[in-house]
Amino acid sequence: MxxxxxxxxxxxxxxxxxxxxxxxxxxxxxxxxxxxxxxxxxxxxxxxxxxxxxxxxxxxxxxxxxxxxxxxxxxxxxxxxxxxxxxxxxxxxxxxxxxxxxxxxxxxxxxxxxxxxxxxxxxxxxxxxxxxxxxxxxxxxxxxxxxxxxxxxxxxxxxxxxxxxxxxxxxxxxxxxxxxxxxxxxxxxxYSNQAEKIKILGEVLSSLEIDPNGKIAWLTIPEKSLHYHQPSWDETEDYVVFPQSIKGVEVSLLFKEMASNRYKVSLRSRGNIDVSEIAEKFGGGGHHNASGCLVEGDYLTVREIVLQQVKKSLKKQKLTEP
Amino acid sequence: MxxxxxxxxxxxxxxxxxxxxxxxxxxxxxxxxxxxxxxxxxxxxxxxxxxxxxxxxxxxxxxxxxxxxxxxxxxxxxxxxxxxxxxxxxxxxxxxxxxxxxxxxxxxxxxxxxxxxxxxxxxxxxxxxxxxxxxxxxxxxxxxxxxxxxxxxxxxxxxxxxxxxxxxxxxxxxxxxxxxxxxxxxxxxxYSNQAEKIKILGEVLSSLEIDPNGKIAWLTIPEKSLHYHQPSWDETEDYVVFPQSIKGVEVSLLFKEMASNRYKVSLRSRGNIDVSEIAEKFGGGGHHNASGCLVEGDYLTVREIVLQQVKKSLKKQKLTEP
CATH class of the missing domain: 3.90.1640.10 (inorganic pyrophosphatase (n-terminal core))
Known part of the structure; x- marks a missing residue:
């Protein structure tokens, strides 16, 4: 070719x-x-x-x-x-x-x-x-x-x-x-971050939550925080690596409230879990280990429906493993 | 050889x-x-x-x-x-x-x-x-x-x-x-961090301070925080990379209060600033771009005397630059 x-x-x-x-x-x-x-x-x-x-x-x-x-x-x-x-x-x-x-x-x-x-x-x-x-x-x-x-x-x-x-x-x-x-x-x-990016990161990390089984972890950035700090589009994108760096975590997510009731969800995974399949369910896309989508709704609902899909993928993977 | x-x-x-x-x-x-x-x-x-x-x-x-x-x-x-x-x-x-x-x-x-x-x-x-x-x-x-x-x-x-x-x-x-x-x-x-490490990181990042000229940035971990979270010796060591990732920062420091009035200071630099020389002034040592030392005293004094040395190094470098 x-x-x-x-x-x-x-x-x-x-x-x-x-x-x-x-x-x-x-x-x-x-x-x-x-x-x-x-x-x-x-x-x-x-x-x-x-x-x-x-x-x-x-x-x-x-x-x-x-x-x-x-x-x-x-x-x-x-x-x-x-x-x-x-x-x-x-x-x-x-x-x-x-x-x-x-x-x-x-x-x-x-x-x-x-x-x-x-x-x-x-x-x-x-x-x-x-x-x-x-x-x-x-x-x-x-x-x-x-x-x-x-x-x-x-x-x-x-x-x-x-x-x-x-x-x-x-x-x-x-x-x-x-x-x-x-x-x-x-x-x-x-190594060319704005100081602001490091400060917001501190705030965002305090939102860290982990599923009881330790396999899913996520961070949340509320709209008011984005609005107040006004980071550029790509500046907060890589925050999703922090939950991903935790031992045992297989899927990590970042919920970013772009506007009221409108969330940009970034997903990362390790190994076999295909997060692009999860993002596709919500009209998004991406790679096997890195994907994203936009989901409308209030925070609790958005979080719930996305995490349900992640759990389904984890279950499916467990069933198909040799 | x-x-x-x-x-x-x-x-x-x-x-x-x-x-x-x-x-x-x-x-x-x-x-x-x-x-x-x-x-x-x-x-x-x-x-x-x-x-x-x-x-x-x-x-x-x-x-x-x-x-x-x-x-x-x-x-x-x-x-x-x-x-x-x-x-x-x-x-x-x-x-x-x-x-x-x-x-x-x-x-x-x-x-x-x-x-x-x-x-x-x-x-x-x-x-x-x-x-x-x-x-x-x-x-x-x-x-x-x-x-x-x-x-x-x-x-x-x-x-x-x-x-x-x-x-x-x-x-x-x-x-x-x-x-x-x-x-x-x-x-x-x-990618094998304890969840605790990521949570403390959030707290520690909120301590970020930057010198008015933007060339020195530092983080501080107070003893009570180390005591409360009990991270292992090496777990908080690499936090010093966060101030270092800020555009324009030439020297970054992490002040870690190991015991009352006893600070472990980690230093990182970019380019020509030799932080091992700075650490040696306080009985420490290390590499050109990464060093550490132990300094006794209350926080404000320790911070002041270490930052003074860093400023001297920055001045010296400026004088020797072509």
Whole structure:
């Protein structure tokens, strides 16, 4: 599949690269790296996303390459859709006339492209882009290497997740040789918090609750707290890792009251529990071990119906375990 | 130097391996890996530390190899001293008659051994032990690989610190091929918290204070809180990373009231500020970017005198910068 994509890249000249709404480190890093690689061999490339990239990622080299639009201003002959399980996740209007190259590492990918390169073994789409660039024989630049490294460190949770492989480390070694400074990237991604974020975290941690069996833990951020502190969209997103860091916890949740009676629920899991299935029940989606959804209702009701679904998943998993 | 050590290992049969008091992931991982490697080529090995290994590291394979003692029961002909800047950090009595092999990666190392292999470029002593095992031509086992991986991930802060090199990633790739499951090790080291730890963290974060210039930030844990929650020795140690994660902060501190008017101060820094120099002023020690000391006095006085030293270091750095 990789070879077919490489041939197509060599044959064509005008490309669009897009990714999912609320882009993360993997989508942003993969898009920039692919765009720079294509430009290096003289191709014309547009990089367009539905949402602007979060503040966090803006210090990454060439991040200004990514433009924001809902409606494409013309039909692109070939469009790369990166890190999307289904094409609607792009949020873009105007992809209909394009030849779609779908590059993804999610199990749930619906094979919506004309070419579908989906491998769940890849730790990040960034890893796949590295392999593609290597196959094309394009020499890396420091900016390309930084983008791929940012994609990988984000999607492996600093090499903590089960998708981290020997190949992942091999690539990172190469990326350092091409100019990546791991501490500089970590500084941008993990040590550039606003003081406010750390203070709110203190408040939010006091809301920690754990199911009597110790397998489900959750945090809650009430609207008044979000309103008072006004953190940016992505600033409180990773708080869900704190309940997840507790021994024995298999599913962790963050209930964030976005508006009165409207909750953004973030879910994380370890191992076999598929939280994307749970989020899908409420019209959300995501990955096997990380997902999210929006649920309407008062806090007690929202919490109850979501936790019921989590308990069902835990029960189902127990039944299917050997 | 590595070659001389390899020759000595081949020539001798009876070894002691020790490390510093309050052992961390690098000392524990390096000790276990070296012990297993020596045993694999038929050597007699004792692994002895002053302090028992923290609960956190006990699930690591073969961690029970490490015995605890203050006084050595006999004179060992050859003793490896790992990860110690000076020999007194071992806390052991009875090393006097031994031929000392000093293996370390700290700049301040006093070259106290008969052989001194000190390279500040190594991300961890575990990295040096990997190189030594390779030079000896000893085949890795899964337990050896896990130990080295634990050493590296600890001393690089999950590959976030500036000591992370291409060689570090090359080694990790090899370790995965020899059986390391990165997610399993991360689970042990980072996702096995007691719920209590997360709750206290909430309380502690509310104590966050930041110097008006935004370069120094600190947290405080009062004795009554430690007393009430009774966390284990190492459980609150890493709270100091939270002030450190704030943008612009160059030095972060954690003041922990161990007893009335007795404070354990943990210091972390970014870049050029050497916090081991600051800790040394109060009879403590440590690394360039991570150190600690004990200071007596009431809270306001302790805080004042320690912050004064930090400010002096910041001023000195500013003067010496190009």
């Amino acid at each position: 990789k070879k077919r994509i490489a041939e197509l890249i060599r044959a064509r000249d005008d490309f669009l690269i897009t990714s999912h709404q609320n882009p993360d480190g993997d989508s942003i890093g993969s898009q920039i790296a692919l765009a720079l690689a294509l430009e290096r061999i003289g191709k014309k490339v547009s990089v367009i996303n539905y949402h602007p990239i979060p503040t966090l990622y803006r210090p990454l080299p060439q991040s200004e390459k990514i433009r924001v639009s809902k409606d494409l201003e013309r039909v692109y002959p070939v469009a790369f859709v990166l890190e999307c399980s289904y094409i609607e996740r792009t949020g873009l209007n105007g992809l209909e006339g394009s030849y779609i190259i779908n590059i993804d590492h999610h199990r749930q990918n619906t094979r919506f492209g004309h070419i579908n390169w989906v491998t769940t073994k890849a730790a990040a789409v960034g890893e796949m882009i590295y392999d593609l660039i290597e196959l094309l024989g394009i020499e890396l630049t420091s900016a390309m290497a930084c983008s791929i490294y940012a994609a990988i460190i984000t999607d492996t949770g600093s090499f903590h997740y089960s998708n981290t492989s020997a190949h992942t480390f091999d690539i990172c070694s190469e990326l350092v040789k091409w100019g990546v400074n791991p501490a500089w990237i970590a500084d941008i991604l993990y | 590595k070659k001389r050590i390899a020759e000595l290992i081949r020539a001798r049969d009876d070894f002691l391996i020790t490390s510093h008091q309050n052992p961390d992931g690098d000392s524990i991982g390096s000790q276990i890996a070296l012990a297993l490697a020596l045993e694999r080529i038929g050597k007699k090995v004792s692994v002895i530390n002053y302090h028992p290994i923290p609960t956190l590291y006990r699930p690591l394979p073969q961690s029970e190899k490490i015995r605890v003692s203050k006084d050595l029961e006999r004179v060992y002909p050859v003793a490896f001293v790992l990860e110690c800047s000076y020999i007194e950090r071992t806390g052991l009595n009875g090393l006097e008659g031994s031929y000392i092999i000093n293996i370390d990666h700290h700049r301040q190392n006093t070259r106290f051994g008969h052989i001194n292999w000190v390279t500040t470029k190594a991300a961890a002593v575990g990295e040096m032990i990997y190189d030594l095992i390779e030079l000896l031509g000893i085949e890795l086992t899964s337990a050896m690989a896990c130990s080295i991986y634990a050493a590296i991930i600890t001393d690089t802060g999950s590959f976030h610190y500036s000591n992370t090199s291409a060689h570090t990633f090359d080694i990790c790739s090899e370790l995965v091929k020899w059986g390391v499951n990165p997610a399993w090790i991360a689970d042990i080291l980072y």
